[in-house]
Amino acid sequence: MSNDFFQLPFQFDKKQLLHDLNICVDLSWLMHFNSNDFTGEWKSIALRSISGESTDIYAHPNAVYQDTALLNQCDYFKAIVDSFECEKESIRLLSLAAGSCINTHVDQEGGYADGFHRIHVPIQTNSLVEFVVNGQNVPMKDGECWYADFSLPHSVTNKSNEARIHLVIDCKRNQWSDELFKQCGYDFTVEQAKNKYDNQTILKIIAELELMESPVTKELIEQLKSQLN
Template structure:
């Protein structure tokens, strides 16, 4: 259950779309990590390291600034304000029909790392496959989802319209602990997983199994396991 779940919030789809419309004619930037996708995966920032809308970089622990665009999107600002913790990168991410985000992992984006990423779908369709750790998440407009993106994940838009999400990176705090507990997050399981991470014998076994797989995703996970042991 700790891999992903829907949070107990639901936002107004019409208001989300109205703010999205203010952004569609602006300069959206190709996602910087082009090896991770095929097709068109673009972003525009509401909060970024430089404060510019074209700055899509997201690094846990960096300093972030609201962009001028956020001031024009009052409902986005209301949604963001309702998430009662410190915010890092905040972006709109658009994936065009026929585009695929390849299976990959993101460093330090599990809740136990102290950071977490939320997805709020604004525009989507039933033919979007959002896969996290081999599970297909069915996200609907206005919902708010957490997933542990340090696990293997991918997205394929097999529909006819762009899939556009509001994506909010946050720092864990007491408020988020309470909300996650309400949503079904198991803190005992988190402790167990943390202790396994720190067990050198268990980690060595995991790395051996991943080396046998000999895939790009397996190699990324090996790097992640080794960096967490430093």
């Protein structure tokens, strides 16, 4: 297996996931703040946020987060969140509308080697949703639980006729998560390498970033070039 992505050994109940989703579905979901990263409609509502408000969908690393009132109304979502024995940061529901696309991008410090892991629990998805990480399709199904290294190039295309909705949990790495990832086959020796990525991966990331023109991506490209050997 690869450290790029893998399925975690949890299977959640589809009916209970949909029950809690129905509590949230008619509330105020906000368009995702990275407007350059998608086409169509990509919306979110917060279950855990910095302000404690469900409309606060911004995710900032190392900030202090608190549960929203909405999370406390969703018993099954809360049970899932509590089952992860590590500190949680942002927790959101993310909905990608039918026919919409999240463009290829990278999330800075978005991988386990950065002391962070983002967990996806699909609530509503199907085989016509393409979730691609580092050039490989991630075959997520309803009720499953997945980790991916989002510091690698990734994209999502919803070719179906319904919204793709995931529960997304941002977590901090600790001994419990190390043991969990070890059970899943995560290769910790990769982290001990001098560079986080090999040259081929670095060049691939640079090529993807060069498609996006912004001061942030230019800075990332320079950082990655400095890792080439």
